[in-house]
Amino acid sequence: MTRYIFMVFAGACSFGILSTFVKLAYREGYSAAEISLSQAFMGLIVLGLLQFLFSREKGFKGGLPVLFTGVTIGLTTFFYYVSVVYIPASLSIVLLMQCTWMGILLDWVLFKKQPGWVQGFVTLLILAGTIMASGIITNPALEISLKGVLYALASAFCYAGFIVANSRTGQQMATLKKSTIIMLGSTLSIFIVNAHQLVVSNHFDAGILKWALFLSLFGTIIPPVLFAKGIPKVGAGISAIVMTAELPVAVICSHIVLQEPVGWVQWVGVFVMLLAIGLLQFLRRNFEKGKSE
Numbered sequence: 187m188t189r190y191i192f193m194v195f196a197g198a199c200s201f202g203i204l205s206t207f208v209k210l211a212y213r214e215g216y217s218a219a220e221i222s223l224s225q226a227f228m229g230l231i232v233l234g235l236l237q238f239l240f241s242r243e244k245g246f247k248g249g250l251p252v253l254f255t256g257v258t259i260g261l262t263t264f265f266y267y268v269s270v271v272y273i274p275a276s277l278s279i280v281l282l283m284q285c286t287w288m289g290i291l292l293d294w295v296l297f298k299k300q301p302g303w304v305q306g307f308v309t310l311l312i313l314a315g316t317i318m319a320s321g322i323i324t325n326p327a328l329e330i331s332l333k334g335v336l337y338a339l340a341s342a343f344c345y346a347g348f349i350v351a352n353s354r355t356g357q358q359m360a361t362l363k364k365s366t367i368i369m370l371g372s373t374l375s376i377f378i379v380n381a382h383q384l385v386v387s388n389h390f391d392a393g394i395l396k397w398a399l400f401l402s403l404f405g406t407i408i409p410p411v412l413f414a415k416g417i418p419k420v421g422a423g424i425s426a427i428v429m430t431a432e433l434p435v436a437v438i439c440s441h442i443v444l445q446e447p448v449g450w451v452q453w454v455g456v457f458v459m460l461l462a463i464g465l466l467q468f469l470r471r472n473f474e475k476g477k478s479e
Contacts (some may be wrong), residue, residue: 256371272334318455
């Protein structure tokens with residue numbers, strides 16, 4: 187069991203480092219559109235090749251709902267990468283974690299799953315942790331780009347949509363086939379949204395290839411493989427808690443590599459958010475267990 191928990195943990199950590207290295211790619215002159223498209227396209231090629239070689243399920247039969255699921259994760263990636271142009275990477279990941287309560291809201295609006303007091307309490311904790319982690323409390327004069335915040339929140343909303351859609355589509359589909367179709371939807375959505383910019387781009391060169399390989403490896407190849415292997419063994423509840431490692435890893439990585447300042451109040455805010463997400467999963471798991479008994 188420890189090995190499978192580590193797989194889920196490693197997958198979350200893999201996601202956590204992305205925003206920091208995207209900022210490094212920006213310093214070389216690449217745009218969010220170029221980086222997100224090259225990452226998604228590289229992931230599509232690798233996953234498509236793996237499906238062709240190792241999956242028994244060929245083709246894309248029954249894959250339309252999964253394709254639209256890929257659209258949500260593609261927009262999540264693009265909006266997230268745009269947000270780190272305007273705000274610190276550590277703040278972007280904090281805002282991305284708002285997908286937790288947004289997912290609860292989407293379930294309520296779309297599927298009439300009315301949240302209880304637990305979800306309400308957890309949402310308040312997450313919002314309180316967000317305010318602390320943003321750095322506003324310790325530095326009231328801190329200027330935070332509204333544009334960056336809105337892009338990060340749009341990313342969180344799309345991520346919530348991906349989580350809800352992914353849990354309800356392609357449940358009987360082989361992992362490699364589902365991952366390939368999701369990545370196809372992701373690639374198409376990023377290209378369509380940015381087609382006007384991408385068709386005239388002169389940055390698709392050998393330089394961007396290294397970022398495409400690195401970001402696709404840690405963003406679209408390693409995590410799905412580790413999650414596909416680890417989550418079924420560990421269970422969704424524990425996995426959801428372990429996957430919150432993405433938040434502190436992103437903050438630590440941005441602090442070390444990009445020298446972004448992170449004070450003790452911000453660390454307390456990160457801890458409060460992790461506690462809230464963990465509490466939600468723990469109570470939800472216990473409720474479902476009691477219901478089944």
